Amino acid sequence: MPYSEFLDWMAYRRKRGSFNLGMRVERGTALLATILHNTNRKKDSQPVSFYHFAPYHEEPAISMEEAMEKWK
Numbered sequence: 001m002p003y004s005e006f007l008d009w010m011a012y013r014r015k016r017g018s019f020n021l022g023m024r025v026e027r028g029t030a031l032l033a034t035i036l037h038n039t040n041r042k043k044d045s046q047p048v049s050f051y052h053f054a055p056y057h058e059e060p061a062i063s064m065e066e067a068m069e070k071w072k
Contacts (some may be wrong), residue, residue: 022055030054 018024030053038047053061062070 026056030057064067 013019017027030050031054033050034050037053041047049059051057
């Protein structure tokens with residue numbers, strides 16, 4: 001495989017995610033579970049994040065501004 005093709009595949013993977021079928025299925029079911037949970041939750045409870053249902057996906061770090069907003 002030429003280096004230029006390798007770089008194309010890496011760009012595709014960065015944009016579209018892993019090629020692992022199991023990870024893609026986990027991502028889809030976690031997204032579905034998040035949507036269902038957040039639409040059926042009680043009004044006084046906090047919404048959950050996608051990452052609560054996807055244990056093998058890493059949650060991205062938040063910026064300093066987002067952290068300060070959360071801590072208010």
